[in-house]
Amino acid sequence: MAPNGGRPTRSGNRPDRVIDSLEQEMLEEVVALDAEEARQHPKKRQKKTSSIRKPLANPDSTEGRFPKALEEGWESPVRDTAIRPSPEASAPQSPLQQRVVNFQTPSGTLSSSITNATGGGYIQSPANPNPIDSETMTNSPAIQPSDFPLQSTLNSNQSMTPAPPAKLRVRWTDIMEQVLLAALRVIVLRGKSSFDCFKRAHWVEAAGKVKEVYEGPADLDWKRAKSKFEDKYRPLWRKWKDHCASLSGWTENEEGLPQNSKEVMDYYFAAFPEYKEFRHSLPVGYKYLVEILGDRGEFAAVEETSEEEIIISSGEEIREEEEARQSMEQPISRSICMNRSVRSPTQSTSRSGSVSSSRSISVAANTGQKRTKEKNSSAAQNLRSQLVAKAARRKKDREKKSDKLLRRVNEFGSASAKLAAEVVAGYESASKGPIEKAIELFDSKYANGYSEDDVFKVYDFLQREEKAAAFSVMAEVRQAGWLRYELRKLENNGN
DNA sequence: AGGAGTGCGTACTCACGGCT
């Protein structure tokens, strides 16, 4: 608990320490929550006791970073789905803060918003995006009611029902985004999410963490946290993956940033200006996104491969019948592994079809021996048609989505091939010695005007490197005359 | 009784557009 009623301890932390503390705190909470869940729902507990829980780098690192009351006031994210006053609302307040907090509004938003405002929130400037530090908090002049026009408006209208305030916008700062990513990363590490899929409770939890470093008047609810991630970081990561996927033969620097020669990179980023941000730096939040969104290519590859196999097999009548039957009878068939949802194209928004299909598969796997061959054949036919339809639909989607990318990759391919040819030609040219270059030059421009003997004589003296170099670099208008001069010298010397 | 199939509600992703 901050002794002066503000949030100096929290606000005064450096960003990296805040993140460390956040992760430490959340991981500790994981242990407590898991234990609590185990007590309350022993049957519903998933087998996550062995889920990834990163060892804490420095167990003592949170000492004194967050106010104790803040940790204690941290509610379980699952239960925390409603808009609630910010954590500091429960902390001892200044008289002004208490007056504001006690002013009840139907939505509850107004009071919490003003509480935040009174606590010094939203005084960030673009030049100083980080949360206000403890020194500023504690040493700032006392906040006067007149500093907040909204406050005086409230005081004069307490008997009236205030109009619902316009929803204030959240102004995201770097530290807020970092905390958001760190919170999501912790959620992923403790195995609460499937792939990159977060449930509402996860967003509530993450938003709660962001609130702890948020110093603004707006209500930072889970939807806004989600929007931030979905609108900014998910597309960013998708873009990064697209970028990486189109690189071949590139190397990585020590940071993991794809690198190539300057010429190749110039060409590439000219062809793909949308990836320019990745030329000199990794995506923002890379270290978090790697673990939050990760590389889903493996999953995609498995899925795609399986479906392609199904498509191929669908063209072979005998094999496909056998494979479909096997998929019905083998518990661990690739059909089951392929996709959780094998959906008939005729089915609409209801997922009953997908469920029944997958259930049919799994259940049939258990009871396959009881079925008649006729039933198997029919079911297999059904399954096969579903798989083929599903695969065809996905293939079409893939083609549509990748069409643009492929075009540009092809464009880049031809451009890079051209560049490569030029570079090779230039390199070969540069790697030739002056003798070779001089002889080539002589052959191409002057040899026709000489007898064969004279040509050989020229070859002879161009074997001397300094002569060859001189011939190559001298002005073109003098080259013919210089050749004749040298031949005369040779003849004179020979005589 | 237990498997198979269905309906419904919830949650999530993605795309889009309006607003600031």
Add this chain to the structure above:
DNA sequence: AGCCGTGAGTACGCACTCCT
């Protein structure tokens, strides 16, 4: 450009009914 809301499509869990 960033923030935010919304709707379509989709995935999933669960309860229910039907059938063997």
